[in-house]
Structures are given as C-alpha cells and as structure tokens.
Amino acid sequence: MEINAFIQEFEASIEGLEAGSVTPETKFQELDQWDSLAVLTTIAMADAAFEVELTANEILACRTIRDLADLVEKKRKGE
Amino acid sequence: MPNFDLTGKTVLVTGATSGIGRAVCSGVLAAGARIVVTGSNQGRLAGLSTDLGVERCQALRVDLTDAGERDALVKAAPALDGIVHGAGAIELAPAAFLSEEKLRSLQSLNYEAPVLLTSALAKGRKLNAEASVVLIASVAGLVGAKGHVLYAGSKGALMAAGRALALELAPRRIRVNSLAPGMVRAGMADQAQGALGDAAMEAHEKEYPLGFGTPDDVAAASLFLLSPAARWITGTTLVCDGGFTAR
Numbered sequence: 336m337e338i339n340a341f342i343q344e345f346e347a348s349i350e351g352l353e354a355g356s357v358t359p360e361t362k363f364q365e366l367d368q369w370d371s372l373a374v375l376t377t378i379a380m381a382d383a384a385f386e387v388e389l390t391a392n393e394i395l396a397c398r399t400i401r402d403l404a405d406l407v408e409k410k411r412k413g414e
Numbered sequence: 415m416p417n418f419d420l421t422g423k424t425v426l427v428t429g430a431t432s433g434i435g436r437a438v439c440s441g442v443l444a445a446g447a448r449i450v451v452t453g454s455n456q457g458r459l460a461g462l463s464t465d466l467g468v469e470r471c472q473a474l475r476v477d478l479t480d481a482g483e484r485d486a487l488v489k490a491a492p493a494l495d496g497i498v499h500g501a502g503a504i505e506l507a508p509a510a511f512l513s514e515e516k517l518r519s520l521q522s523l524n525y526e527a528p529v530l531l532t533s534a535l536a537k538g539r540k541l542n543a544e545a546s547v548v549l550i551a552s553v554a555g556l557v558g559a560k561g562h563v564l565y566a567g568s569k570g571a572l573m574a575a576g577r578a579l580a581l582e583l584a585p586r587r588i589r590v591n592s593l594a595p596g597m598v599r600a601g602m603a604d605q606a607q608g609a610l611g612d613a614a615m616e617a618h619e620k621e622y623p624l625g626f627g628t629p630d631d632v633a634a635a636s637l638f639l640l641s642p643a644a645r646w647i648t649g650t651t652l653v654c655d656g657g658f659t660a661r
C-alpha cells in the first residue's frame with residue numbers, strides 16, 4: 336500500500352479535513368479535527384478501504400500518519 | 415406489603431449468556447422462579463445451565479433472528495409469567511460508514527426479534543395473565559451519542575413498540591416495560607472500549623454521577639419490573655444509568 340493512498344483515504348474520511356492538509360509526518364492526534372468520532376472513523380475507514388480491523392488503543396498508540404499507515408500495512412499482510 | 419417474590423413463576427431470559435442476562439438469571443432463580451434460558455451459542459449455553467443448576471432451568475438454543483428457530487422456541491416454551499428480552503448487539507460506526515447490511519442485522523436482533531417473539535408467544539397463548547415483559551433497551555435510544563446511529567435506532571424503536579404492546583396486552587393484565595441501562599461492565603462495554611479506547615472510556619465514566627453500572631444493577635431493576643410489586647407499571651421505560659441522563 337502506498338502511503339499516499341492511505342493519506343487520501345484518511346483525508347476523505349475525517350470530517351472537516353481538507354485534501355492535501357496531511358503529510359506522513361503529521362501528528363494526527365494533534366489535528367483540530369481529531370476526536371472520539373475520528374477514532375471510530377479511522378476504524379471504519381481501515382475496514383472499508385483496506386479490510387483491516389483496528390482497535391482504538393492501537394490507533395492511539397501511533398504518533399504520526401506514517402505510523403498509522405505502517406500499522407495498517409502490517410495487519411494487511413497478516414503480520 | 416409490596417411483593418417481590420417470583421415463587422411458582424416461569425421466566426424466559428433471552429441473551430441469558432450475556433453479562434446482563436446471566437445476572438438476571440441468577441436474580442430470577444433467587445426470587446424463586448423457574449427459568450428458560452436461551453442463547454445462540456450451544457457451548458456457552460451449556461456452560462450457563464451447568465452453572466445455574468439444571469433443576470429449575472431449561473436451556474433452549476435459538477438464533478433469535480431466524481423465524482423458524484423463533485417458532486420452535488415458542489412451541490417448546492412452557493407458559494410464561496415473565497420475559498426478559500436481553501439478547502442484543504451493538505455496532506459503532508460514524509454516519510458516513512453505515513451499511514444497509516449492518517443496519518438490517520442490528521435491527522433484526524435488537525428490534526424485530528423481541529417484538530416478533532413477544533407477538534408469537536401472545537398468539538401461541540404462552541403468556542399467562544399478569545405476565546411481565548421486560549425489553550432491555552439502552553440510554554442510547556433516549557439521548558444521542560456519536561457513532562451510535564444504528565444502535566440508537568434499534569433501541570428507540572424497541573421502546574416505542576413496547577408502549578404499543580403494553581396497551582394491547584393490558585386487558586389480560588400483561589405488562590410491557592422497557593429498561594434502559596447506561597454503560598454496564600459486561601460484554602457490550604468491552605466492545606465499546608475496543609472501538610473508543612481506554613482513555614475515552616475513562617473520560618466517559620466521569621459523565622456518570624454514580625459511575626458505570628454492573629450486571630447486577632440491571633438485574634435488580636428487571637426483577638422489580640417482573641415482580642407483582644410492579645403490577646401498576648406498564649408501557650414505560652425505567653432508566654437505570656447511574657444518573658448519566660439526569661443532566
């Protein structure tokens with residue numbers, strides 16, 4: 336999975352996030368748009384777009400968008 | 415003197431293998447009734463009946479979303495003095511990620527199953543006069559919460575149907591009430607914790623003046639609604655939420 340593909344899905348899913356506003360280094364939990372609904376949205380997006388099941392604690396243990404994309408990629412490969 | 419005794423009565427508990435269902439079963443047995451317990455998982459159900467002791471407990475495996483299996487349950491069930499509809503499921507998802515499939519499956523278990531089962535038991539003359547029907551709903555059906563669209567819709571529908579059922583069954587003094595628990599430390603709370611995270615659950619508990627509840631707290635409220643002490647209470651919802659919705 337390309338990190339850009341992940342970023343596109345992330346930006347399209349989180350309410351109020353503009354396309355192009357996120358980079359691999361973005362600390363997503365510091366975004367204004369990040370709240371409990373964004374956690375649920377990330378879980379739903381990972382399931383719908385990448386067929387990966389995430390838990391909230393796994394997401395909240397990630398710092399950057401790259402960490403999050405790596406987690407999804409690892410799970411996708413069944414690691 | 416108010417009468418909380420259930421001696422000689424028979425109570426059906428669906429979702430008996432759940433955290434809340436199991437507590438209801440223990441409470442109902444302690445109050446003197448016999449119970450009919452159901453769940454969809456044979457292994458868990460067998461474990462439950464072993465724990466409860468087989469003497470006053472009949473176990474029937476049934477997938478409540480299957481019309482044929484519901485019919486079989488109605489045929490196999492003895493005449494009932496009470497039902498606690500505890501089987502249910504939750505699906506947390508943001509509004510933009512709802513699917514028709516998830517909506518239908520939640521509606522089927524949380525709303526259609528208890529309503530159609532109550533209807534079939536009434537038609538099959540399996541509800542004794544003065545029986546008490548308890549629908550386990552949720553505060554999610556009363557106040558909004560992000561991510562709860564599907565669950566809220568199913569539980570809100572259940573409470574609404576309960577009021578109409580209460581009117582129709584009143585001539586035989588059969589009572590129908592809903593019980594709306596807030597967050598209770600049981601199976602569904604674990605699921606919510608997985609979707610929201612430990613920190614969010616901790617913050618959520620702070621919104622409860624009396625903290626989160628236990629399965630026994632919900633069982634106690636169910637016992638009251640089942641008992642003759644609640645003989646003048648029908649068509650209402652008993653909120654059991656540690657003050658969460660009091661604000």
Ligand SMILES: NC(=O)c1ccc[n+]([C@@H]2O[C@H](COP(=O)([O-])OP(=O)(O)OC[C@H]3O[C@@H](n4cnc5c(N)ncnc54)[C@H](OP(=O)(O)O)[C@@H]3O)[C@@H](O)[C@H]2O)c1
Nearest residue numbers: 429431432433434453454455477478501502598600601602
């Ligand atoms: N825990 C809470 O915080 C909370 C708050 C408010 C309301 N409630 C409500 O209270 C009830 C019990 O909650 P819980 O947390 O104790 O539940 P739970 O542990 O998640 O258990 C769900 C129960 O439903 C049964 N069930 C699921 N699918 C079924 C099917 N197709 N046919 C028959 N039975 C089925 C399960 O039996 P099998 O495993 O055998 O399938 C199990 O006994 C639910 O209606 C829930 O909505 C819970």
